[in-house]
Amino acid sequence: xxxxxxxxxxxxxxxxxxxxxxxxxxxxxxxxxxxxxxxxxxxxxxxxxxxxxxxxxxxxxxxxxxxxxxxxxxxxxxxxxxxxxxxxxxxxxxxxxxxxxxxxxxxxxxxxxxxxxxxxxxxxxxxxxxxxxxxxxxxxxxxxxxxxxxxxxxxxxxxxxxxxxxxxxxxxxxxxxxxxxxxxxxxxxxxxxxxxxxxxxxxxxxxxxxxxxxxxxxxxxxxxxxxxxxxxxxxxxxxxxxxxxxxxxxxxxxxxxxxxxxxxxxxxxxxxx
Amino acid sequence: xxxxxxxxxxxxxxxxxxxxxxxxxxxxxxxxxxxxxxxxxxxxxxxxxxxxxxxxxxxxxxxxxxxxxxxxxxxxxxxxxxxxxxxxxxxxxxxxxxxxxxxxxxxxxxxxxxxxxxxx
Numbered sequence: 001x002x003x004x005x006x007x008x009x010x011x012x013x014x015x016x017x018x019x020x021x022x023x024x025x026x027x028x029x030x031x032x033x034x035x036x037x038x039x040x041x042x043x044x045x046x047x048x049x050x051x052x053x054x055x056x057x058x059x060x061x062x063x064x065x066x067x068x069x070x071x072x073x074x075x076x077x078x079x080x081x082x083x084x085x086x087x088x089x090x091x092x093x094x095x096x097x098x099x100x101x102x103x104x105x106x107x108x109x110x111x112x113x114x115x116x117x118x119x120x121x122x123x124x125x126x127x128x129x130x131x132x133x134x135x136x137x138x139x140x141x142x143x144x145x146x147x148x149x150x151x152x153x154x155x156x157x158x159x160x161x162x163x164x165x166x167x168x169x170x171x172x173x174x175x176x177x178x179x180x181x182x183x184x185x186x187x188x189x190x191x192x193x194x195x196x197x198x199x200x201x202x203x204x205x206x207x208x209x210x211x212x213x214x215x216x217x218x219x220x221x222x223x224x225x226x227x228x229x230x231x232x233x234x235x236x237x238x239x240x241x242x243x244x245x246x247x248x249x250x251x252x253x254x255x256x257x258x259x260x261x262x263x264x265x266x267x268x269x270x271x272x273x
Numbered sequence: 274x275x276x277x278x279x280x281x282x283x284x285x286x287x288x289x290x291x292x293x294x295x296x297x298x299x300x301x302x303x304x305x306x307x308x309x310x311x312x313x314x315x316x317x318x319x320x321x322x323x324x325x326x327x328x329x330x331x332x333x334x335x336x337x338x339x340x341x342x343x344x345x346x347x348x349x350x351x352x353x354x355x356x357x358x359x360x361x362x363x364x365x366x367x368x369x370x371x372x373x374x375x376x377x378x379x380x381x382x383x384x385x386x387x388x389x390x391x392x393x
Contacts, residue, residue: 023276082362083358086359086376089358093380096378102371103372112362150367151365152363
């Protein structure tokens with residue numbers, strides 16, 4: 001490594017030993033103390049490595065299994081999901097692949113069905129744990145934040161779908177399976193008290209609520225959970241975008257005739273509207 | 274091949290684009306932002322930053338008119354649709370704008386054909 005003075009980055013996550021002939025190339029890399037290419041590459045599973053990265057310690061097999069099942073559940077949010085639709089817009093437009101994933105990330109980050117909603121749920125899990133009356137009060141309340149923020153105030157109970165009727169089957173299926181494999185307690189607790197919580201929320205449980213509970217069982221805080229969720233939701237958006245890129249714009253929906261302008265001053269050229 | 278270019282650039286960034294000497298002065302393309310460029314409005318400064326050139330009042334008016342009269346607030350235009358989707362799911366304004374912007378660097382419309390047309 002060069003001895004020149006310059007900016008110093010501090011990290012407990014990553015360390016490198018340089019090659020003898022090139023200080024800018026690593027001969028060995030260490031992640032949280034593990035040799036990446038000698039130990040992790042031949043032995044670690046992807047979800048073990050993810051949890052090592054995000055939590056700093058090697059996870060148990062049960063924790064890695066829970067994250068893997070969660071990842072399968074959310075790898076494709078569905079074609080109607082806003083983040084997937086945004087990615088398809090980008091794909092059919094033949095934007096760059098990075099742009100497609102950036103749009104999926106941006107549109108998947110929101111307070112309605114996105115990573116920020118998961119983060120809000122994690123804050124509640126941290127504050128309330130398995131306090132049912134506390135959850136019921138929190139879900140029924142719509143607190144006004146003290147300070148202005150880049151995020152708008154929540155308009156619905158976090159983790160629940162204000163546009164839903166009953167808890168959708170995939171959400172129930174995911175909750176049941178994750179609760180069965182989880183080494184933690186909150187997924188099972190959520191499954192047991194789902195209906196009481198839905199009653200307090202005035203809305204059915206949403207996938208974001210299940211995701212947040214799974215992340216809490218994995219001991220992920222709101223920031224780590226939000227980051228992971230953003231990443232794990234990308235595959236479906238990516239492939240749907242690629243498909244639309246190949247199918248072409250002629251078969252892609254055009255919304256023009258579905259847009260109804262409510263404040264129209266009318267034509268200015270004398271022709272009838 | 275050698276790592277010498279990396280070594281030469283290590284801990285050093287040479288730039289003619291500008292620097293902020295905080296609490297003292299700001300330089301943009303060799304000009305003092307608050308003195309030499311103080312007569313420029315935002316659009317003129319925007320163009321100077323990109324091109325290094327000062328545009329005439331007439332040219333700025335022409336470009337400004339082009340910018341304004343092609344600003345279609347229509348959510349059927351796909352990058353706008355993306356920004357609208359971001360709003361509908363309550364993402365932040367910055368994320369919504371960024372998502373729409375990167376989507377406009379497209380092959381079917383937007384930046385890629387624009388670059389080809391300019392080159393032609």
